[in-house]
Amino acid sequence: MDLPFVVATLTRRGLLAPGRPIRVSAQLQALRRWGWNIAGELRQAAARDPGRTAVVDERGAELTYAELLDRAERLARGMRAVLGVRAGDRVGVLCRNHHGLIEAVVAATLLGADAVLVNTGLSAAQLATVATEQRLRVLAHDTEFGDRIVSLPAEVGRLDERAREELLAGALPGELRPPERDGRIIVLTSGTTGTPKGARRPTPSGFGPLVSIIDRIPLHARDRVMIAAPLFHTWGYAALQVCFALRATIVLHRRFDPAATLAALAEQRCDALFAVPVMLQRLLEVPPPDPRPPLKVVAVSGSALPGGLATRFMDAYGDVLHNLYGSTEVSWASIATPVDLRASPTTAGRPPHGTRLAILDAAGRPVPAGQVGRIFVGNEMLFEGYTSGATREHRDGLLETGDLGRVDADGLLFVEGRADDMIVSGGENVFPAEVEDLIARLPQVREVAVIGVPDPEYGQRLAAFLALRPGETLDPEAVREYVRHYLARFSVPRDVVFVKYLPRNATGKVLARELSRYHG
Numbered sequence: 079m080d081l082p083f084v085v086a087t088l089t090r091r092g093l094l095a096p097g098r099p100i101r102v103s104a105q106l107q108a109l110r111r112w113g114w115n116i117a118g119e120l121r122q123a124a125a126r127d128p129g130r131t132a133v134v135d136e137r138g139a140e141l142t143y144a145e146l147l148d149r150a151e152r153l154a155r156g157m158r159a160v161l162g163v164r165a166g167d168r169v170g171v172l173c174r175n176h177h178g179l180i181e182a183v184v185a186a187t188l189l190g191a192d193a194v195l196v197n198t199g200l201s202a203a204q205l206a207t208v209a210t211e212q213r214l215r216v217l218a219h220d221t222e223f224g225d226r227i228v229s230l231p232a233e234v235g236r237l238d239e240r241a242r243e244e245l246l247a248g249a250l251p252g253e254l255r256p257p258e259r260d261g262r263i264i265v266l267t268s269g270t271t272g273t274p275k276g277a278r279r280p281t282p283s284g285f286g287p288l289v290s291i292i293d294r295i296p297l298h299a300r301d302r303v304m305i306a307a308p309l310f311h312t313w314g315y316a317a318l319q320v321c322f323a324l325r326a327t328i329v330l331h332r333r334f335d336p337a338a339t340l341a342a343l344a345e346q347r348c349d350a351l352f353a354v355p356v357m358l359q360r361l362l363e364v365p366p367p368d369p370r371p372p373l374k375v376v377a378v379s380g381s382a383l384p385g386g387l388a389t390r391f392m393d394a395y396g397d398v399l400h401n402l403y404g405s406t407e408v409s410w411a412s413i414a415t416p417v418d419l420r421a422s423p424t425t426a427g428r429p430p431h432g433t434r435l436a437i438l439d440a441a442g443r444p445v446p447a448g449q450v451g452r453i454f455v456g457n458e459m460l461f462e463g464y465t466s467g468a469t470r471e472h473r474d475g476l477l478e479t480g481d482l483g484r485v486d487a488d489g490l491l492f493v494e495g496r497a498d499d500m501i502v503s504g505g506e507n508v509f510p511a512e513v514e515d516l517i518a519r520l521p522q523v524r525e526v527a528v529i530g531v532p533d534p535e536y537g538q539r540l541a542a543f544l545a546l547r548p549g550e551t552l553d554p555e556a557v558r559e560y561v562r563h564y565l566a567r568f569s570v571p572r573d574v575v576f577v578k579y580l581p582r583n584a585t586g587k588v589l590a591r592e593l594s595r596y597h598g
Contacts, residue, residue: 083289083293083431084285084286084289087289087292087293088285088289091292091296091297091298091299091324092298092299092300093299093323093324095299097126101125101126101127101128102126104125104126105122105123105125105126106122107125108121108122108124108125109121109122111256112256113256113260113281114281114282114283114284115187115260115261115263115281115282116183116184116187116263116318116319116322117150117184117187117188117261119319119322119323120143120146120147120150120184120322121147122322123143123322123323123325124143124144124146124147126325127143127300127325128142128143128144129142129143129144130142130143130300130325130327131327132145132146132327132328133146133177133180133327133328133330134327134328134329134330134346135175135176135177135329135330135331135332136330136331136332136338136342137176137332139176139177141177143325146177146180146181147184149177149181149246150180150181150184150185150188151185151188151254152245152246152249153181153182153185153242153245153246153249154184154185154186154188154189154254155249155250155252155254156245156246156248156249157169157185157186157189157216157237157245158189159249159250160245160248161215161216161235161237162215163186163189163191163215163216164189164190164191165189165190165191165257165258165259165261166190166191166192166259167189167191167192167215167216168191168192168193168194168212168213168214168215168264169182169185169186169191169192169193169194169214169215169216169217169218170194170196170208170209170212170214170216170217170218170219170234171183171186171193171194171195171196171217171218171219171310172196172198172200172205172217172218172219172220172223172226172310173198173218173219173220173309173310174198174220174222174308174332174333175305175306175308175309175314175330175331175332176330176332177330178218178220178239178242179309179310180309180318181242182218182237182242183195183263186261187260187261187263188254188257188261189254189257189261190257190258190259190260190261191215191261192261192262192263192264192278193261193262193263193264194208194212194214194264194266194276195263195264195265195266195309195310195311195315196208196217196266196310197266197274197308197310197311197583197584197585198223198308198310198584199583199584200226200274201226202225202226202227202228202229203229204274205226205227205229205230206229206230206231208266208274208276209230209231209234210231211276211465211466212264212276212465214234215234215235216234216235216236216237217230217234217235217236217237218237218242219236219237219238220238220239221238221239221240224238260281262278262279262280262281262462263278263279263315264276264277264278264279264465265277265279265310265311265312265315265406266310267406267407275464275465275466275468276464276465276466277406277407277461277463277464277465278461278462278463278464278465279312279406279459279461279462280458280459280460280461280462282319282458282459283458286432286458287409287457287458287459288319288320288323289431290410290430290431290432290433290457291316291320291402291410291413291430292320292324293430293431294400294413294415294427294430294431295375295377295400295402295413296374296375297320297324297326297349297350297375298324298349299324299325299326300324300325300326300327301324301326301327301349301350302326302327302329302346302347302348302349302350303317303321303324303326303327303328303329303348303349303350303351303352304328304329304330304331304339304342304343304346304348304350304351304352305317305318305321305328305329305330305352306331306334306339306351306352306353306354306357307352307353307354307357307379307380307585308584308585309330310584311354311380311584311585312379312380312404312405312406312409313352313354313379313380313402313404313585314352316379316409317352317377327346329342329343329346329348334357334360336357336360336361336363336364337364339351339357339361340361340364340366340367340371341367343367343371343373344367344369344370344371344372347371347372348371348372348373349372349373349374349375350373350374350375350376350377351371351373351375351376351377352377352378353376353377353378354378354379354380354381354585354586355378355380355381355382355383355384355387355586356381356525356582356586357378357586358376358378358387358391358399359384359387359524359525361391362390362391362394363524366394366395370395371395373395373396373398374398375398375400376391376395376398376399376400377400377401377402378399378400378401378402379401379402379403379404380585380586380587381585381586381587382424382493382495382511382515383401383419383423383424384514384515384518384525384526385423385424385514385515385516385517385518385519386423386518386519387423387518388401388419388423388424389419389420389423392416392419392420397416397417397420398416399416399419400413400414400415400416401413401414401419401425401426401427402414402427403426403427403491403493404455405479405480405481406461407460407461407470407477407479407480408455408457408459408460408461408477408479409457409459409460409461410430410433410455410457410459411426411429411433411435411453411455411457411479411491412426412427412428412429412430412433412435412491413427413428413430414426414427414428414490415427418490422486422490422492424492424515425490425491425492426483426490426491426492426493427490427491428489428490428491429455429491432457432458433455433456433457434455434456434457434475434476435453435454435455435456435485435491436453436454436455436473436476437449437450437451437452437453437454437483437484437485438451438452438454438473439451439452440452442473445484447484447485447486447487448484448485448486448487449484450482450483450484450494450509451482451483451484452478452479452481452482452497453478453479453481453482453483453491453493454473454476454477454478454479455476455477455479456475456476456477460477461477480496480497480498481493481494481495481496481497482494482495482496482497482500482509493511494509494511494512495509495510495511495512499511499529499530501530501538501539501540502537502538503530503533503536503537503538503539503540503568504535504536504537504568506566506568508530508538508540508568508569510528510529510530510540511528512565512569513528513540513542513561513565513569513571514526514527514528514542516560516561516564516565517542517544517557517560517561520552520557520560521547521550522546522547522550522551522552523544523545523546523547523552524545524546524547525544525545525579525580526542526543526544526545526580527542527543527580527588527590527593528540528541528542528543528571529541529543529590529593529594531573531594533572539571539572539573540569540570540571540572540573541571541572541573541574541575541593542557542571542573542574542575543575543576543577543580543593543596544557544574544575544576544577545576545577545578545579545580546576552576554574554576557571557574558570558571558572558574575596577596580593581593
């Protein structure tokens with residue numbers, strides 16, 4: 079990435095503002111010794127702004143950057159002395175959004191161990207499988223998940239909240255030195271079927287990834303940021319990395335509640351919110367506080383924006399919405415700004431600086447503008463492969479996302495859905511996401527999902543599952559007629575099923591297998 083662009087972006091976002099020479103020197107020294115991993119980022123923030131509040135949560139915890147680093151270092155020393163954690167080991171982290179998760183991840187990284195971010199929605203059986211497949215040495219977990227760990231292999235150490243505090247209190251003094259190997263972050267893919275795969279995330283090599291994001295999403299040094307997206311998810315963890323780099327104050331709640339979130343945004347005077355799209359829907363369903371939160375940025379990722387959601391949210395909270403399209407494997411592919419979303423509410427935007435995007439056909443050839451093909455992405459944060467040894471298709475330095483999409487004449491990307499979500503009905507290619515976006519615009523509909531189901535005559539057909547707003551009614555034939563008016567006949571869902579709510583995983587993605595059970 080070119081130096082003038084990096085310098086200009088860092089300057090615009092307040093990261094090159096003058097500071098006390100001794101602190102600036104300590105900040106640069108921390109990055110030089112520890113690198114750009116999560117431990118290095120926390121160290122540089124603590125060196126430059128030791129007294130600044132780093133984390134605030136709903137239980138009253140408030141830690142400065144110096145205090146957060148001290149707790150992480152003591153936990154690391156305790157894990158090494160008592161549990162024998164060493165460089166190359168893997169430490170699972172099964173926690174909701176609070177400072178304990180951050181401390182556990184940083185502690186593992188300080189020791190050169192890999193931190194495996196575990197989805198809080200996993201069942202006991204799935205957790206046992208993950209512990210075995212990821213070869214966990216220790217699992218740091220919230221106390222509430224005690225019933226999930228009963229099936230863990232006996233050799234996996236358990237570290238609940240009380241045990242972590244005991245390690246912190248009893249840790250012997252001593253200096254931690256940079257480990258012989260960098261600890262990696264392993265994110266479990268948020269697939270909606272089967273046991274998730276572990277994806278190894280690369281360590282940034284400099285300012286490049288940061289400036290790619292903050293050039294397009296206007297976050298600034300020392301902002302106050304609420305991270306509502308789960309920290310175990312790629313998007314939530316990316317928000318944490320960005321916040322450390324910006325020396326921001328991070329506001330966390332263990333569970334997402336729309337009313338509590340709005341209250342915290344106002345009380346904490348948050349400048350920004352990181353969330354997943356379904357959270358925006360929930361925020362619109364509760365009365366906003368008066369005065370409204372002083373938000374300058376609302377950044378979402380993790381799933382597609384349903385039809386009309388972007389417009390409704392910006393009408394309520396101002397033109398502050400940014401939509402990042404990416405995945406665990408490619409990190410980011412494109413970012414839609416408020417201007418983009420006003421013009422095209424379902425767009426995924428344009429690639430940020432330093433990112434390449436290509437739409438290719440089955441043979442790997444570029445397709446014309448407006449034509450649907452496979453989405454490939456290139457940037458400096460492509461994943462290093464799955465922990466199983468598997469990887470994804472590469473072409474000319476670009477990595478397959480597994481999604482289908484198109485780029486219009488103005489260069490805006492539109493994601494049509496997962497390649498394996500597309501169905502063939504009577505010989506026609508049908509994209510469920512297009513039908514979802516259309517039905518979501520009906521005023522009676524709270525949320526909708528459309529999937530393919532087997533059909534003895536056509537091979538597959540569409541089934542639509544609708545959750546209506548309180549007090550609303552809708553007739554299945556009216557839904558079909560509405561879709562028939564706007565889309566081709568093969569896009570009309572034969573089955574229209576009304577449900578109380580859509581089953582989702584902890585990151586907000588709809589669980590297609592559960593919908594299939596509803597369909598029966």
